[in-house]
Amino acid sequence: MEARMPRRASILSMIMSLISFIIIQVYGDYPLPVGQFSGNHYSSQMRKMQAFKASFVRHDSVVSLPPSPSYAPAPSVMPGTRVYHVTSFGADPTGKTDSTEALVEAISEASQGPTNGHLMEGIVNLGGAQITLDGGNYMISRPLRLPTAGLGNLMIHGGTITASDDFPTDGYLIDLSASSSNNNDFNYEYITLRDLMLDSNYRGGGIQVVNSLRTSIDNCYIAHFTTNGILVQGGHETYIRYSFLGQHITAGSDPGERNFSGTAINLMGNDNAVTDVVIFSAAIGIMVSGQANTLSGVHCYNKATGFGGTGIYLKLPGLTQTRIVNCYMDFTGIVAEDPVQLHISSCFFLGDAYILFKSINGVVNGVNIVDNMFSGSDKGIEIVQLDQKNGAFKDIDQVVIERNNVKGMKIKGTVARASVEGNSSSWTIDLNPTLLFPNLINQVQYTLSTSVTNSFPNHALRSVSNNRVVIESDVAIPATVFVLVDQGKSSSS
Numbered sequence: 034m035e036a037r038m039p040r041r042a043s044i045l046s047m048i049m050s051l052i053s054f055i056i057i058q059v060y061g062d063y064p065l066p067v068g069q070f071s072g073n074h075y076s077s078q079m080r081k082m083q084a085f086k087a088s089f090v091r092h093d094s095v096v097s098l099p100p101s102p103s104y105a106p107a108p109s110v111m112p113g114t115r116v117y118h119v120t121s122f123g124a125d126p127t128g129k130t131d132s133t134e135a136l137v138e139a140i141s142e143a144s145q146g147p148t149n150g151h152l153m154e155g156i157v158n159l160g161g162a163q164i165t166l167d168g169g170n171y172m173i174s175r176p177l178r179l180p181t182a183g184l185g186n187l188m189i190h191g192g193t194i195t196a197s198d199d200f201p202t203d204g205y206l207i208d209l210s211a212s213s214s215n216n217n218d219f220n221y222e223y224i225t226l227r228d229l230m231l232d233s234n235y236r237g238g239g240i241q242v243v244n245s246l247r248t249s250i251d252n253c254y255i256a257h258f259t260t261n262g263i264l265v266q267g268g269h270e271t272y273i274r275y276s277f278l279g280q281h282i283t284a285g286s287d288p289g290e291r292n293f294s295g296t297a298i299n300l301m302g303n304d305n306a307v308t309d310v311v312i313f314s315a316a317i318g319i320m321v322s323g324q325a326n327t328l329s330g331v332h333c334y335n336k337a338t339g340f341g342g343t344g345i346y347l348k349l350p351g352l353t354q355t356r357i358v359n360c361y362m363d364f365t366g367i368v369a370e371d372p373v374q375l376h377i378s379s380c381f382f383l384g385d386a387y388i389l390f391k392s393i394n395g396v397v398n399g400v401n402i403v404d405n406m407f408s409g410s411d412k413g414i415e416i417v418q419l420d421q422k423n424g425a426f427k428d429i430d431q432v433v434i435e436r437n438n439v440k441g442m443k444i445k446g447t448v449a450r451a452s453v454e455g456n457s458s459s460w461t462i463d464l465n466p467t468l469l470f471p472n473l474i475n476q477v478q479y480t481l482s483t484s485v486t487n488s489f490p491n492h493a494l495r496s497v498s499n500n501r502v503v504i505e506s507d508v509a510i511p512a513t514v515f516v517l518v519d520q521g522k523s524s525s526s
Contacts, residue, residue: 115162126169155217166192182211185222196234210243279314334363409442447520454513483512
């Protein structure tokens, strides 16, 4: 074999020299315009080259290629990358054996990988490190936590995590809370949880985010929780998008709906957003007890109001500061305690779902409920209701409830229009059927129209009491009186 190698090298060298020679001859001996070839000369030279090549080709000169190397498992981290495959750490993608230690090891190694400076002060930038679940289903017996606080720019994605039968009932499958203080304003920044299915196995919750900044939860399916599907506590700007949450996997009309419990999303922090999310089973869909949160494109059919459920519960009396837009409240409604700065618009309320103001200290201020649709079953249920068991609402200001369209329910608002006609000197218009708040009218506009042409009667607004308006004239005349009233502004405004 060793004796043949010099001969092979010589043969290859001669062939390459011949090719170079022919090219020189074709373009050197017969200079032709660009794009033209001499057919006879080209054919002649090709025949010579083929004959020369054939004279050197022998069976004993064929070089055999070595066999392809056998497949080897990918390393846990590909050289030059920051992608950590949990299967390379020994995780079982079938979910049959406990993968807790393997996942913890992968998270620990990713957290100690190369860094690129800092994000917020005290937050190490891990440069976009990724922990990939490789599309597997992994069983764990304790919460997955980052090994230390002060980490940022890290992603966990691409698989299923399931709680074992001995998982702690007060734990969360993924727990972004620090085991010890790092003396910084935030524990973590820019942690992304994406393309995950989290099965809590009726033992605890799905995701907990504590005192973190700019956390993204995208395209996640969280099921079988008993506490919270997602709990956000403190911090800023957790964005939950394109996700599905439910204690029980169902698509409505579940025979066990009366027994649904738990809360799908619990926002106990400020400046968060829930966008394009479906909540299909839980006692409470979204609980909000922080300020300046936004809910948009949310579909709640978690537990019907008739069974004691609530779609969205705003539990921050006196400082609501919440915007709810373009949501679908499907047989389950919205409850707001002492709402202050609350905006609800472009939502659809189906199945007698309604909005309830619950008095804690009797405050409702800066509330807009406009341009929504309500659809019910003709049971006389009001679209907006008051719960005044703890005392009447007394501090009412800048409340606008109007321009809502209603079918099969009873309209309620802070603006009402009505008319009455008759041959009289006094006309009384009762606006209680429409007005939300009792005995509150702050502004009145009216028009008196009469067919009398031989005189000009004097008329005036005589009284406003108990949501009734009385218009009187100095003489009896046939007339129609049109009235527009507004409860929205307090008498001191």
